[in-house]
Amino acid sequence: MTTMQSAVRRRRAVAAAGAVSAGLLVLSACDKPTPRVTVTVGSHSVSAEAKCYDDGKDIGRQEATKCALKKASDGIEVPQSETLRIGVDPEIADTGWALWINGQQVTSVYKKTYYSFQGVDLFADQQGQAAPKTLYISIVQQNKAAQSNEFKGVWNFKLQNADA
Structure with missing residues (x-):
């Protein structure tokens, strides 16, 4: 094997190692996913x-209140008087x-x-007003301790009212 061939192989090995290192660096810069919450109605779920x-x-x-007022795009249809199930990661x-509706x-x-x-019946008529077609809910991670005002996620x- 000539000196020229060894130099070429060394350069290729260094380039390959550099590409792998760069790929790992990019992956390590990715944000860690947040814990997940799942809402289930009947056999349908959204997470x-x-x-x-x-x-x-x-x-x-x-x-937390400002975030709870942001409209969600992830939705699920809810028939009247259907059971609403909420599942949260153990970390939450x-x-x-707590369940919040309209920032409360x-x-x-x-x-x-x-x-x-x-x-x-989340979509019940309220004080003479017609039942809403859409309702926004939030799951707010907050400390249960009586003296705590700690809020960690929303x-x-x-x-969507399936009966409207």
């Missing part, structure tokens, strides 16, 4: 990553989570990975 999340750090009530359940907390804080709201979903 989403957080709308607002800072790797488990406190984002504060104001930011460890802190605690409507349940206490749960520390379960799964909760079902039996026969809930997952938004669009519920």
Whole structure:
């Protein structure tokens, strides 16, 4: 083997090693996925990553409320009086989570990975107003401790009234 051939092989080996290193560097720069929340009605489910999340750090009530008001694109149809099931990653359940509607907390804080709201009529007529065709809900990760005001993430979903 000539010196020229060895030099070419060495350059190719160095180039290949450089390409692999560059690929690993690009992959390591990718954002880590957020924990997921899944909403299920009947046999249909929709799952989403957080709308607002800072790797488990406190984002504060104001930011959580602002995020809960953002409209979701992930949606599911909900027939009247159907059971709404919510599943969260264990990381979310460890802190605690609550169901919010239109930026307002409507349940206490749960520390379960799964909760079902039996026969809930989310689309009931409200004080003489017709039932909405679309409702936006949020799952908000918040600390259950009585003295805590820690909010760590918000997952938004669009519920469509199947009976409208």
